[in-house]
Amino acid sequence: MEDPFIHSTPTQFKSRRLTSITIVFLWVLFLLSFTASYLTLINSDHRFLQTSLQKTVRASAHIRRANGISVLVTGAAGFIGSHVSLALKARGDGVVGVDNFGSYYGRSLKMTRRDLLDFHGVFVVDGDVNDPRLLSMLFNTVEFTHVMHLAAQVGVQYAVENPYAYVRSNIASLVTLLEKCKSADPQPAIVWASSGSVYGPHNKVPFSEMDQVDPPPTLYASTKRTGEEITHTYNRLYGLSITGLRFFTVYGPWGRPDMAYFSFIRNILQGRPITVYQDKNRVDLARDFIYIDDIVKGCVASLDTTGRSTGSGGSKNGSAPYRIFNLGNGSPVTVPALVTILEENLKMKVTKDVVGMCGNGDDSFAYVNISLAERELGFKPATDLRTGLREFVKWYLWYYGNPLGPKS
Numbered sequence: 001m002e003d004p005f006i007h008s009t010p011t012q013f014k015s016r017r018l019t020s021i022t023i024v025f026l027w028v029l030f031l032l033s034f035t036a037s038y039l040t041l042i043n044s045d046h047r048f049l050q051t052s053l054q055k056t057v058r059a060s061a062h063i064r065r066a067n068g069i070s071v072l073v074t075g076a077a078g079f080i081g082s083h084v085s086l087a088l089k090a091r092g093d094g095v096v097g098v099d100n101f102g103s104y105y106g107r108s109l110k111m112t113r114r115d116l117l118d119f120h121g122v123f124v125v126d127g128d129v130n131d132p133r134l135l136s137m138l139f140n141t142v143e144f145t146h147v148m149h150l151a152a153q154v155g156v157q158y159a160v161e162n163p164y165a166y167v168r169s170n171i172a173s174l175v176t177l178l179e180k181c182k183s184a185d186p187q188p189a190i191v192w193a194s195s196g197s198v199y200g201p202h203n204k205v206p207f208s209e210m211d212q213v214d215p216p217p218t219l220y221a222s223t224k225r226t227g228e229e230i231t232h233t234y235n236r237l238y239g240l241s242i243t244g245l246r247f248f249t250v251y252g253p254w255g256r257p258d259m260a261y262f263s264f265i266r267n268i269l270q271g272r273p274i275t276v277y278q279d280k281n282r283v284d285l286a287r288d289f290i291y292i293d294d295i296v297k298g299c300v301a302s303l304d305t306t307g308r309s310t311g312s313g314g315s316k317n318g319s320a321p322y323r324i325f326n327l328g329n330g331s332p333v334t335v336p337a338l339v340t341i342l343e344e345n346l347k348m349k350v351t352k353d354v355v356g357m358c359g360n361g362d363d364s365f366a367y368v369n370i371s372l373a374e375r376e377l378g379f380k381p382a383t384d385l386r387t388g389l390r391e392f393v394k395w396y397l398w399y400y401g402n403p404l405g406p407k408s
């Protein structure tokens with residue numbers, strides 16, 4: 001076969017080369033214009049999504065009462081977050097939620113809470129508090145007067161298994177949020193979830209905010225205690241108004257399936273035994289159980305009394321309030337007494353395996369002094385454990401059905 005290169009004249013060779021260069025050039029041109037129009041399309045799509053997201057956020061933040069507030073609720077699809085969001089919306093405040101729908105105790109309950117919020121006009125953005133770009137978008141869209149920061153990695157035991165989740169959620173995310181709040185103009189006032197777990201076995205009962213709480217007894221407590229220190233620093237450096245709430249054992253409808261009362265009811269209904277811990281002296285453990293409606297009142301009263309942040313755009317213009325409140329019931333109940341109330345409600349009996357506590361630093365006896373919250377917030381828990389558990393049992397049977405337990 002003839003080799004075209006050997007037998008071509010130099011002119012023919014030159015013209016062939018020119019043709020290939022032109023083809024390559026046209027291809028490059030085509031690819032460039034294709035990429036450019038693709039990027040424009042993506043960009044306009046992104047802008048469209050961004051604009052429609054901002055429109056939804058603005059609608060959710062709309063205030064419908066005189067002197068209302070606009071609140072960014074983090075952890076809005078969580079137990080306390082969903083209840084607080086609904087309460088604020090019901091009285092005409094603007095509420096925007098953000099939640100990462102973490103899978104710690106399953107996403108399906110969080111999704112259902114989100115649907116409930118959506119039905120009542122509260123939009124929950126699916127995103128992470130630790131995402132500064134998301135926070136910028138939210139703060140550029142709405143002038144929040146308050147932030148209710150409830151997003152957290154909870155659970156005292158799980159910290160042993162996955163300590164980094166606590167550092168990420170309870171420390172890193174908190175700092176990301178405070179950074180955004182500090183440079184917002186105007187700065188919002190912040191109410192956030194610390195925990196009754198910061199008190200340890202060395203504390204006298206009833207636990208008081210005046211007590212020295214260090215060293216924290218567990219890693220979970222440690223991250224919450226660190227949160228208290230960090231928020232105090234932002235308060236002093238940047239004039240942010242801060243209120244930390246030390247929640248005790250909060251229970252009720254739409255509650256957290258990882259908590260003891262949840263696993264107890266599940267086992268009672270399924271005819272399986274439950275484990276009941278005792279301390280090293282074989283004494284029953286006790287908790288200061290507090291019903292969700294009472295906690296909601298405490299959260300809303302905290303928001304209503306924050307006082308203003310004084311800074312703007314990252315600099316301080318005078319001192320701002322820094323507060324910490326215990327929010328519990330003020331009357332401890334033992335774990336076996338809680339089990340008996342559940343049994344009575346369900347008219348069923350359960351076998352209890354009583355075992356010694358594993359010595360993980362968790363409190364054996366929680367009893368809280370709430371006089372500061374009574375005085376400053378008008379906090380007055382109104383629901384005793386028997387009444388609260390009756391409501392919880394009713395909800396549980398409606399939500400999960402009886403007797404086979406969770407739907408999913």
Ligand SMILES: O=C(O)[C@H]1O[C@H](OP(=O)(O)OP(=O)(O)OC[C@H]2O[C@@H](n3ccc(=O)[nH]c3=O)[C@H](O)[C@@H]2O)[C@H](O)[C@@H](O)[C@H]1O
Pocket residue numbers: 154155156194195196197247248249250258259260261263275276277285286287335362364
């Ligand atoms: O203050 C908080 O911030 C924390 O409050 C809650 O912690 P606690 O008050 O310890 O509640 P919870 O686990 O329901 O155990 C209740 C009691 O039952 C005992 N318990 C537990 C399990 C079991 O199988 N048997 C048992 O006896 C157990 O030893 C204890 O005495 C949240 O769970 C936690 O995530 C965090 O939010």
